[in-house]
Amino acid sequence: MKVGVFDSGLGGLTVVSSIENIFKGGELFYVADTEYSPYGEKSATEILNRCENITNYLIKTHQIEALVIACNTATSAAITHLRTHFPSLIVIGTEPGVKPAILKTQTSNVGVLATPATLKGDKYQLLVNELSNIKKVTLYEQACIGLVEQIENGETNSPKTFQMLENWLLPMKNNNVDTIVLGCTHYPLVEDTIKKIMGNETTIISTGDAIANRLKLLSQEKGHINEGSLKIDICHTGNINHQMIKKIVKNKNIKIRKCTI
Numbered sequence: 624m625k626v627g628v629f630d631s632g633l634g635g636l637t638v639v640s641s642i643e644n645i646f647k648g649g650e651l652f653y654v655a656d657t658e659y660s661p662y663g664e665k666s667a668t669e670i671l672n673r674c675e676n677i678t679n680y681l682i683k684t685h686q687i688e689a690l691v692i693a694c695n696t697a698t699s700a701a702i703t704h705l706r707t708h709f710p711s712l713i714v715i716g717t718e719p720g721v722k723p724a725i726l727k728t729q730t731s732n733v734g735v736l737a738t739p740a741t742l743k744g745d746k747y748q749l750l751v752n753e754l755s756n757i758k759k760v761t762l763y764e765q766a767c768i769g770l771v772e773q774i775e776n777g778e779t780n781s782p783k784t785f786q787m788l789e790n791w792l793l794p795m796k797n798n799n800v801d802t803i804v805l806g807c808t809h810y811p812l813v814e815d816t817i818k819k820i821m822g823n824e825t826t827i828i829s830t831g832d833a834i835a836n837r838l839k840l841l842s843q844e845k846g847h848i849n850e851g852s853l854k855i856d857i858c859h860t861g862n863i864n865h866q867m868i869k870k871i872v873k874n875k876n877i878k879i880r881k882c883t884i
């Protein structure tokens with residue numbers, strides 16, 4: 624099975640890291656669209672255009688059979704359109720794990736960190752409305768403007784990143800939030816900093832493992848035999864921090880190159 628995965632940059636590699644734990648014997652083509660990063664501060668139309676171009680590129684260049692949109696922001700803006708336009712492709716998206724957080728919280732106070740575009744998007748609003756019937760929970764939503772850039776620069780642990788997160792998280796901590804949803808695939812890369820601020824007992828919800836399981840299941844349904852090694856090929860449209868890639872992806876035989884899409 625040939626699988627395409629994309630995100631605006633390094634964030635989707637947190638999903639690749641989950642995929643490589645359980646998905647075997649395929650080829651994975653990753654696009655880091657760093658030339659157009661961050662997506663979260665762009666309009667839905669701009670994001671949709673990038674998603675369509677990248678999907679066309681992955682189909683034409685690599686003949687992918689499955690696509691993982693390893694980005695909450697891109698999923699919100701484009702998944703419906705991509706599913707309609709590429710009906711024979713398996714398309715798996717990423718959504719903030721609000722449901723598991725609601726089920727898990729003991730204090731009924733949940734924090735959601737995401738990009739402005741994700742929080743504003745209809746998809747997120749629909750999800751929250753649907754879930755409001757399950758249990759009465761107060762959601763503390765925070766658009767983390769500038770955090771993706773810090774992570775792309777490799778500043779996962781810098782004083783500036785710490786301070787940004789502290790400003791966003793302290794009001795949540797003071798309101799007894801015990802569960803935090805990482806609604807952007809970049810944010811697992813600052814999970815340690817989040818825990819330092821919130822305390823180790825805070826539950827952090829990310830969705831990489833659920834996406835990897837879904838990919839394995841849907842590809843096996845289409846005849847994929849989950850055995851052997853997984854080849855990973857990464858292309859980036861703008862600059863990318865190679866050291867960060869090596870920290871996130873375990874596979875040591877990855878190919879990394881620049882591409883124009």
Ligand code: DGL
Nearest residue numbers: 631634662663695696808
């Ligand atoms: N990693 C992306 C997400 O999951 C967003 C990053 C960006 O704003 O470009 O939402």
